[in-house]
Amino acid sequence: MSFAHLHVHTEYSLLDGLSNIKKLVAAAKAMEMPAVAITDHGTMFGVKEFYDAAKEAEIKPIIGMEAYMAARGMQDRDSKLDKKSSHLLLLAQNETGYQNLLKIASAAQTEGFYYYPRIDHDFLAEHAEGLICTSGCMSAEIPRALLKENPDEAVRRMNWYYDVFGKDNFYVELQQHNIVELTELNRQLLDLGVRYSAKYVATNDVHYINMDDARLQDVLLAIQTGSLLKDENRMKVGDDPTYYLRSPQEMYDLFREIPEALSNTLEIAERCDVNLDFTEYHLPHFDVPEGHTEESYLRHLCEQGLEKRYGKHADDKVIRERLNYELGVINDMGFDAYFIIVWDLVREAQQRGILYTTRGSAAGSIVAYSLEITLIDPIHHDLIFERFLNPGRISMPDIDLDFRDDRRHEIMAYCAEKYGDDKVAQIITFGTMGAKAAIRDVGRVMDISLSEVDKVAKLIPAVSGKTVTLKGALNDIPDFKKAYNSAPHIKELIDTAMGMEGVVRNAGTHAAGVVIADKPIVEYLPLHRPTSNSEDTPIKTVTQFEMGILDAMGMLKVDFLGLSTLTVIARAAAQIEKRHGKKYHLENIPLDDPKAFQIIGEGNTAGIFQLEGGGMTGWMVKMQPSTLDHVIAMVALYRPGPMQFIPDYIERMNGRQEVTYRHPDMEPIFKSTYGIPIYQEQIMRTAVELGGYTGPESDNLRKAISKKKEKEIARHRSMFIEGCVKKGIERDTATAIFDDWEEFARYGFNKSHAAAYGTIAVQTAYLKAHYPAEYMTALMSVFYGDTAKVSHYSANAREMGIEILPPDVSKSEWDFAIEDLPDGKSAIRFGFGAIKNVGHGPVDALIAAREGKDFKDINDFIRNVDLRSMGKRALESMIKVGALSFFGSRSSLLASLERLIGVSGAHFKAIADGQMSLFGAATGTTDTITLSQGDDLDQRTELDWERELIGIYVSDHPLSSYQATLKKIVTYFSPELVDADHEEFVRVAGLVAGVRPYQTKNGKAMGFVTLDDMRGVIELVVFPRTWQEYRELCVEGKIVIVEGKTDANSTPPKILVDRIRTDFDLVTSAEEKRETLAPQPAAVKEKVSPKKKDIPPPVAQQAPPQKIAEPAPSYKTETPSPAQVPPPFTGGGRGGQIEEEEDPFAGMPPMPEDWGEIVYQSDQFEPPVNETPPMPEESPLVGNQLKDTLEAAQPSAKSLDEIREIMPSLLPAKEPERAPRLITISLKPNGSLERDKRRLGNIHGVLISFPGRDRFTLQIYEGDKGHLIDFPNDTTRICPQMLSRLKTVLGNEDWRIEEIEF
16 A cells, blocks of 8 residues: 655755655655655745755655634734634745745745744635645644534635635645544535545644654644643643654554545545756846847956956966966856856945955855955965865856945845846845753753753763764763662653754844845745845845755855954044045055054054954064065964964964975975965875866865765875876875875965965954054943953053043043043043943934033033933933033932933923023023032042943043052062963953853862952962862952962963952062962072063042043063062962862863953853763773773973973973863783783873873773773873874874864
8 A cells, every 4th residue: 555645744844744755755765655744834944854864865846835724814913813813825836836836835935924834725725736736734724614513604615715716726624633523524525525425535744753752743733832842731732642643554553444535645645746956057047238149248357457457467378378267167067147246246346345255165256356246366365266266067157245244235235236136135044952052942842941951961971073962972871871860750851952952943034145046036946035134234035945955956155244343444434534534445455554563563453454352463473574465364264273384373373393395396385384284275286286187076076085085085185196196106105295295174264265364364463463542442342232342342442552431421422432641642432322322313313412522521521412312211320420420420410310301301392482591592591400419429420330341441441549559469460461381370360251151070069269369360270179169259340359260271361360368468569578478489480571561550530521530551562671570479378379279170261362342241251061980880991900000100290491401392381272082092902911001001101291281081891891990180281292192102093082062
């Protein structure tokens, strides 16, 4: 008995269907079904994916949809009459039917959506051709009428459907589930069908694949409706597990008495024939000038562009040959129109003065460069066209355009206007349940406590570039496995979440992707209404197919990306032109300016594109870049994986390490990167020049290696080696080169992208170096809504000697603005937009009222500004940050606020009514308002208001009065802490700006504290014993002195706290206090930090113009006198040592790189719990004997300096800036306990003799048992030297290395 399921919901029936498409098709194939349908609720999201999967499995795909029929008309939206809709099953019989199904699915979303995507009878009648329709499930119109005992209505509806679809295309649908009413309903449908000689069809309302999935389906419905599983009144499938993909035999057993209902499924399947295979590209039509074809016009534009780009060199052989080659490839592939269309978009941006750039591989095209689509010369930068467009791999070009983010919408609107709204759409995306999300969603509906769910979810690591599954976590994460076995309800939680994992959860809109077609898009694919994150865009429709499907269909896609850095550059350029008369844009900002590279090398990278952040800044300081190529290389290298090459790159760049090449012919290719393979283009060039590859073949090689396609890699290995041998290169050398490439697969970066973004980085550095006031003003204006960034950039501006003036109702604009001071210097006035609770409306009213003049006093203010239009909340925030302090104290203004608003309102009302106002405008009377006496406010309250509402202190700083004392007693201020040695004892002081309590794996309390010392922030780690003693002092707003030792291996350095105090009797210098602090003064190492600066204490300004009272040190590196620098000291007490305490860092991630920018949002940092498994005792290798062995193997404690002297080649100058890694070494006993003990001792000795940030574990196998031993207090450094020595001890390479990700 054969059968075809025609009523099937997949996971694209969002949070209602559970069936994964590939698994669904595989199940149908296993049951030997000849066909299967997809009929999701109101959408066609999964149609193309389903079609391709069915074709691959050699099953006929039936394309359909379960539509929603509106209660009345699809435009009606009455909450009482139109909230409910009925269902209707529609199947596409042919191409015409598919086209009508596209229109139905699209109109339901874009025109008829009201609770559900609906159509009405009129619309269905207009689009019925080519469709097969059934009477539907219990929720359809005809069954509902029968269930409501209204046979006349059922007959009326039946008549309508027969009239619209005809006898051959309308079927009476029969279902059988564990629902009492269904038996009677089926009897009535059979009786009703007799009068029409109806055709019957048997279906199962499939929502999941296997019967066992019923529980998961019930959970899915609870997630969708926000209900608890224990809620008896929620929507649920109850105890009916029959909505699965029943076998043909099961369907036969159910409907054996109506055999035609079964055979008709095959009849329908036979009749349905829709072809969704790729046929051609659907490029929009572009009207080229008369006398031109698309091919000739593209060449014409390129010739013009070539002259502009290269001038007298336009006819150089290399340029001319490259252009002709690219144009030939583009024409052969049929993409002439594509380049013209993108050229038209960037031309429009140019004409509107909108800055843009292009990211990605398109920079490798000289055609794109001559058309001014890209701004990077591919010849100069050795970029390769085939990396962008490979004639051997037919696919649509992909050009990603970056526009300044505040004007991106203009180009999107132009695109829709030029090609037609019906031919342009944004692209849908689908969010799926990841491992953590599944745990949280399931935990919520199971009503498990949030703390328990959170604890389980945090055990799941986040691994960069890899999807972590719950099944994988159970196998790989001991703590997660332990939690799984800890309690029955936790086991049920994880098991259930495992079934939900990967299910499509919601629809969204791609941030940048736009599809442009030659015909209305609805003729190719279904459309969707704007999703919740796309309503404000000028393009008002979204595709129902995601990006990968669109590419496969041959649709043209353009990415309209928004880049805030371009907005910063544009605003800074406008200020520079206004103030200095120089006009800058992305084509004329110098890329070889020494001053730009100087500020990068000094670490003054705040606001510099791609280069800000502690880790990157630290490397740039070490590098001291002097060319654009250096910056481009760092953009490519500063990623997980290739970061390990940064130290070698810097050493070779500065001539401190020899540059070597596998073969002399590689030197021209790798010389610019000092012999280190950084770019994918370098592999491609080597393949061409050494291995005899063609350009397209070299790109295929690049793709095979980067995608780790083993069969392709093996083929290319043979091809490359043989090609090298033919060119006279030794086979061993060629083999070694290819071996290097396989390792390089994890690291290679697209140079085109790095060059594009590295260029912008240098351009922003130039603007900041030469026009700091203009650049910092633009920077803060663009990020005005991010108080952390505003605070960070304000501090940086002050460090460059630019004063930041507080908000002022007479001076401030919405954005930050430059003010010229009487002394000839420039300052930046705080913008109103950066004040919380202040919107455009109140600010626009204020600026319009002042008419470019300063307000004289409070009376002038309230009679010129209608305070009613400003609003009480906005006015109160302005007062609290001091914007009205010229008129009186903040307390007086707040006390008088209601009266001020009332008097101002009465004044403007009188004017509006034509009456005499209180101020006597018509009579000359000059009544005045006197401010009330407010409560006494201490300065700290006002400062707290400033920090709360604008993110920084503006009138003063709580530490201002302590500056002289702090200079005497601290050994490092925050900017200088990078100069401290690892584990050096230090003393710092400042304001507690953030506190995050944390619990260790053993339940002990500790904390992470952020200290603000006016020059920046310092991260403090307070371990359990210290936390217990000083936790009362770790309170936000408290001023403290902290002693401890530095963890210089983290970026930025942290301080492991030993002592916290608040008593400022430490008025003597650190030198004088050394006796107290250092029990072993002989160990003190005199050191003067090379960057230590004499930072003057700030001076608070009391009268307008108010200035932010914070220091403004120079960025020039100066050598201070010994008197200026308190010498370092060694700490007393425990000295920050934690030997007797557990290691809370085991399994914990480093602090975020941008800690300085998010310090006041420190709750974002949530270290996961990672409990070290106990050592098992049953094995003689892993019990106390092993513990004794390992303890005996440990060397005596030595300082890092001593280790450096003993093993200088093994200990680097500083740990490479990369994510820590874990090496797991597998061992088996060899039969001799003594030899095993010695072997373990040797292994442990090798590991700990390479100090670093990496961790190690031993996996010991004994019989059928395995024991994993962790070493939470030990670290190593995974490097070639260590691995070589480890191999010598082990005799093999039986280990696994992986990045530690959280």
